[in-house]
Amino acid sequence: MKKSWIALMLCLMIAFSACAEKNVYTAVEDDQSAVDVSGTEKIEITGAVIQKTGGNASSADAASFRGVNAAVRVYDQAELTLRSSAVEATAQNATGVFAYDGGTIQIEDCTIDVSGGGAGGVQVAGGGTLIGKNLTVTSASKAAIRSDRGGGTMLLEGGVYTSKGTNGCPAIYSTADITVKNAVCISEQSRAVIIEGKNSVTLENVTIEGNDQSTKSGSIHANVLLYQSASGDAKEGTSVFTMTGGEMTSHNGAMFYCTNTSSEIHLSDVKLNLSEDGELLIVSAGRWGKEGRNGGNCVFVAEQQELTGTITVDAVSTLSLQLEKSSFKGSINTSQNAGQTELVMDAESTWELTGDSYLSSFTGDPGQVTTNGYHLYVSGEQVC
Secondary structure, three states, rough: HHHHHHHHHHHHHHHHEEEEEEEEEEEEOOOOEEEEOOOOOOEEEEEEEEEOOOOOOOOOHHHHHHHHOOOOEEOOOOOEEEEEOOOEEEOOOOOOOOEEEOOOOEEEEEEEEEEOOOOEEEEEOOEEEEEEEEEEEOOOOOOOEOOOOEEEEEEEEEEEEEEEOHHHHHOOOOOOEEEOOOOOEEEEEOOEEEEEOOOEEEEEOEEEEOOOOOOOOOOOOOOEEEOOOOOOOOOOEEEEEEEEEEEEOOOEEEEEEEEOEEEEEEEEOOEEEOOOEEEEEEEEEOOOOOOOOOOOOEEEEEEEEEEEEEEOOOOEEEEEEEOOOOEEEEEEEOOOOOOEEEEEEOOOEEEEEEEEEEOOOEEEHHHHEEEOOOOEEOOOOOOO
16 A cells, blocks of 8 residues: 555656646657657647757668657648747757658747757758748757758748758758748858759848868868759759848858759849858869769859859859849859850940950850950950
8 A cells, every 4th residue: 555655646746747847848768759749730839948868769861851859840741830949959860840741840939959969950851841930040960951851841031040060061951942031040160051952942131151171082162062962862953042132151162062963053132252262163073973974064143243253164064154234253264174164144244354264155245344464265266
């Protein structure tokens, strides 16, 4: 009887503790999320503390592709609204907030701090949707804003997103359609943005910076990478980067690098701060794809935009640079060893040469080109 009474008291104490801490959600077991919403559930949580402080994922792929072991996971058509809460993930392979397999998350005025390895801040995969507003997200190992296999949709407005790691820890990693507005995005030791395959990143009035410190063999340092790894995480197709307004800074390497994929870059009224090497764009083969067939094919459209720096296109790559009411101060293919490179300038655009430049095709008035003593060659013929 005495043992039964003690057991009853313990149960009552546990129940009372759970009621007193009803806004604290904690997970410490393997493959366990502190908040896990599935099926047809529609849940609202406000003013909570959500902690994933222990437990491992059954595999890194399960964590990255399906959100297993995340602090917050929503999947299987379920919906979660999360407001004014703090999310902390310290376990290995524990993403902060993860929408998967048709799940939808609306999250507002929250902080997400992910300090465990192998995990990002806010993420979609497998067709998930995440809509966030005024978030403060910090990630130590992978991107603060991230997607993985199967993609999805992410729309973020306001907030600060910081990635602290190296080698694959950009501010934004996209295998989905990701839009960020009126926010600050920082990668302290990696690229600012990576887009893989047939996916996109759209930035509106965003301040973003990267500091690419990649150490992998064959890496070309750049702030924005558009590529195809052929790992199966992203469909083959055109990678699209669009930025309107705002400011982007590269602390190391070229501003843009396109390799082993087709890509589109659209800029309008963006302040670009190049690194000391002054490289604007590299379109070339790299460490992905089959040698001789792994160049980049890039369409770069600048509208009401100031551009500076050097542009390089290697022999297995192509570039179509289109200037619309824009100015360019720089050089293109100074080494002459280039693939198909065309420049189209409308009547309101200008180009100031900073070195001899070589194109395959030029559409525009040579009178719009200020040579500064250098020369422009088109298909081997001097134009000005």
